[in-house]
Structures are given as C-alpha cells and as structure tokens.
Amino acid sequence: MSPYIRFTQMRKDFFVDKVREHLDRRQSERVMDCFLLNRNSEGLLINQRVGLTDPVAAKTDKLSGAMREVRKLTFSEPKWFTMVELSWSQVVSVDFPTFGSWPWSVCVDNKTYSSRQMTSNQMGLCSSTILVTIENPCNELTVAYPPLGDDTKVIVFGTNATPPFKLAQAAVQRLSTELRFQSTDTLKEGQ
Amino acid sequence: MPFGEVALAMEAFKQAQDRWCERLISDEDLCDAVALVGPERHRVPFIRAHLATLSEPLKAALYGDFREGHTGELILEDVTVDAFDVMIRSAYHLEPKLTPLRALHAFTAARLYMIDDLEKYCLDYLQNSKDLDCTAALQIFTESLKASLSLPEELQQTYWSILLAKSEEVVQSPFFVETHGSIISKLIKLEEFRVNEETLWDRWSGPPQLFRNRSCWGPSLLPWGPVKWRNTTRFCV
Numbered sequence: 001m002s003p004y005i006r007f008t009q010m011r012k013d014f015f016v017d018k019v020r021e022h023l024d025r026r027q028s029e030r031v032m033d034c035f036l037l038n039r040n041s042e043g044l045l046i047n048q049r050v051g052l053t054d055p056v057a058a059k060t061d062k063l064s065g066a067m068r069e070v071r072k073l074t075f076s077e078p079k080w081f082t083m084v085e086l087s088w089s090q091v092v093s094v095d096f097p098t099f100g101s102w103p104w105s106v107c108v109d110n111k112t113y114s115s116r117q118m119t120s121n122q123m124g125l126c127s128s129t130i131l132v133t134i135e136n137p138c139n140e141l142t143v144a145y146p147p148l149g150d151d152t153k154v155i156v157f158g159t160n161a162t163p164p165f166k167l168a169q170a171a172v173q174r175l176s177t178e179l180r181f182q183s184t185d186t187l188k189e190g191q
Numbered sequence: 192m193p194f195g196e197v198a199l200a201m202e203a204f205k206q207a208q209d210r211w212c213e214r215l216i217s218d219e220d221l222c223d224a225v226a227l228v229g230p231e232r233h234r235v236p237f238i239r240a241h242l243a244t245l246s247e248p249l250k251a252a253l254y255g256d257f258r259e260g261h262t263g264e265l266i267l268e269d270v271t272v273d274a275f276d277v278m279i280r281s282a283y284h285l286e287p288k289l290t291p292l293r294a295l296h297a298f299t300a301a302r303l304y305m306i307d308d309l310e311k312y313c314l315d316y317l318q319n320s321k322d323l324d325c326t327a328a329l330q331i332f333t334e335s336l337k338a339s340l341s342l343p344e345e346l347q348q349t350y351w352s353i354l355l356a357k358s359e360e361v362v363q364s365p366f367f368v369e370t371h372g373s374i375i376s377k378l379i380k381l382e383e384f385r386v387n388e389e390t391l392w393d394r395w396s397g398p399p400q401l402f403r404n405r406s407c408w409g410p411s412l413l414p415w416g417p418v419k420w421r422n423t424t425r426f427c428v
Contacts, residue, residue, distance in 0.1 A: 002379075004379045004380050005379070005388060005391070005392070006388045007388070009388045010388050010389050010392070011389065014389050014392075018392065018393075018396075019392060022396070049381075049382050049383070049384060049385045049386065050382040050383065050385070051358070051382075051383060051384075051385030052355060052356070052383055052385070164356040164357070165352055165353070165356045167356070168351075168352040168353070168354075168355035168356035168383075169348070169352045171352075171355055171383045172348050172351040172352045172355065173348070175351075175381065175383070176348070178377065178380070178381075179347070179351050179377055180344075180347070181336065181341075181342075181347070181373065
C-alpha cells in the first residue's frame, strides 16, 4: 500500500465501492480496521494533509476605561481577522445594564460588528466575542467598548494575510532537498 | 502633419516591415539553406545569414569549413521545431511567440548554441510569465525530465511553489494524467500538497474500463506502479 495515500480520509462508501477492490486483503483490512474500530495500523497515514499553513496571529491589548472608549489597534502586517474577544473581571467592573445598553463593537474593513452577548466563568471573568468576516486583509481595527474597568482586555484572533504563493515559496525553500530532481529521475520513465 | 497621423503612419509602416519579415519565413524561394530539425529531421528552409548572426557556433556551422557550410543543410537533431521557430523569428526581428513549452524548448536550444540573449529572454519568460499555471508547470517539469534537461534551481522552486499554492488545481489539470511519475511521486509525499484523496484517486485510476490491458512499467510509486496507457502515465492495479 502506498504510504502516502490517505485512504482513511476517503468516505467509507467511496473506499468500499471504488478503492478496496484494488488493494490486497491485508491492506484493505488495515483500512477497514481504522474505519470500524478507529484502530491505527502501522504505516497507515490517517491524518489529513496539512496544506500550506499560516501561523495564527494573536494580539492582546489592555484597555483602560471607566469611560466608554474607542480604541484603534494597529498591526505591522495586514491580517485576516477572524475573531475579537473582549474580556474583563466581573468583580471589579461588570455593569450588566451598562453592557447591555452599550453594546461593544468592532469596526474593520469598513464593516461594523457588534455584540451584547457575554459569558462568565466560575472565576468571575466575563467575556464577549465577535466573529469577523472580512474580504481584504487589514492592518488596523477599531474597538468601541462600554466602561468596564481598568482590567479590560481585547484579544484579536486572525491569520497572517500571506498570499498562498508566498507560503508555497517558503515551503519549497524548506523542502528543497526533497524536491530537487536527481539525475536518475529522468531515466525512470523514459526506459 | 499632426502628431496623431505621424504615429498612425509609423505604425502602418512597422506592420509592413513585420509582413516583410514574415515573408522571410514563409517564402521558401528566398531561403538558401535547410535545417533538419528534431529526431524526425523535419525540413525547415531558412536564410543562412540571419541564423548565423545569432551565435558564433551557428555562424561557424553555416559559414565555416564544416559540411553544413557546403551542403546548405544544417542538422539540428536536438532542437525541436518549436525552438527552431523561436530562433528564426528572433533572428528575423519578429515576435518569438513564446508559450511555456516553446520557451522551454527554445531555452534548451539557446543554451546549446550559446545564444545568450535568447537564453536569458526565455528564462525570464519561464520565471515570470503570466501564462504560468499548474498545467504549464507540470508540462515544463515533465518535458525537462523527458529531455534530461536540468532546470535552473530558481525555476524549479517557482514551479513547485505554483504546484503547492494551487494543489487542487494540480489534480484537476488536464495534463495531470500525463505528468511524469517522478513529479507525482514527490507531490503525494508532501503534507503541504493539500488535495482531496478521493479526487486524487479518481484522477489516477480513471474510468474502470481503462484498467484493462495495462502493463506495469517504471518505478513503483504505488504497489501496482505506474503504467503507460496511450502515451499517458497512470497508476493502476
């Protein structure tokens, strides 16, 4: 069995209908074991191919404000923002009526997203998250938030906006030894 | 005469010059030599003086004491028809009409016959052309492997980057089934080659009726190895 084909990433019916018949019994059983019993056989690659990954970029900024404030956060590299989280300590600052009447908001890529929803954990920490969907990478976003106290933090999640080709170039640089053609490569097919 | 009319007149004259140059290629009566191009020795008439200006080796072949100087026949078995067309068009001051494959063939020929400027021009095209996509990258890699041509490192890196950046398009490329086994072998080993395994399998194995009458050959990438089927490299049981 080719160690590089991820048979277990196929749908079960696809494997049974189209693939299984082309493998020998032992090879087929290995994959079936994985499908039925979640049992991993040695040499069977079960993970999905990773693809070109871009490290997640996160930024945490401490906000201060007993007053309602607007804060612009800037980033040195453009990023695809995906989520912004506002967190604060309930004990010190929470004011549910205030938070409910003054929703906090995030403005990025000429769009504004707002939320009045919050959750709190047993430690007394409250948080509220806003999911962001933007079309273009940006290097700044604006947060407007109600008065929540000095320990308020905003955490921005996102990915670097590196174009796929640049990511691929970096991967190719890293893999250059594996990818370089050997002189024997030309002979393999031509004969 | 107003400036606009002058520009139009110049453009019209330039087009006439291009037509005259095109006639140097199409009108065999004007030619004084014949190139026997490629392994099939395809006959291509040409004008000796123009080709000789491209490089010293060509000038020596056409005007020196070699056999070609006397017979008017230039044997270029290791030059493709495409590459010779690019050489001739370049010598006649015509647009060489590069495509990725023509550029690769012309690059090889230019390197062989020491036509430095054409080599650089083709290399630049192969590196930066907007025509480069997954299919072109697969074709160029495959052609270079078949011709035992060592592509410059930077070109190889560019093509690998194209293939990795557009992994799904690689598998969907019409040329995928004809791609050299060494390229597929390297690609499928990579975690970075993000493809749907079912699509990969479908593109490899093809319709069930194609499984018949295949004989295994070449390196064994899969347990069953690649097979040759109607001039295409595929993988099957």
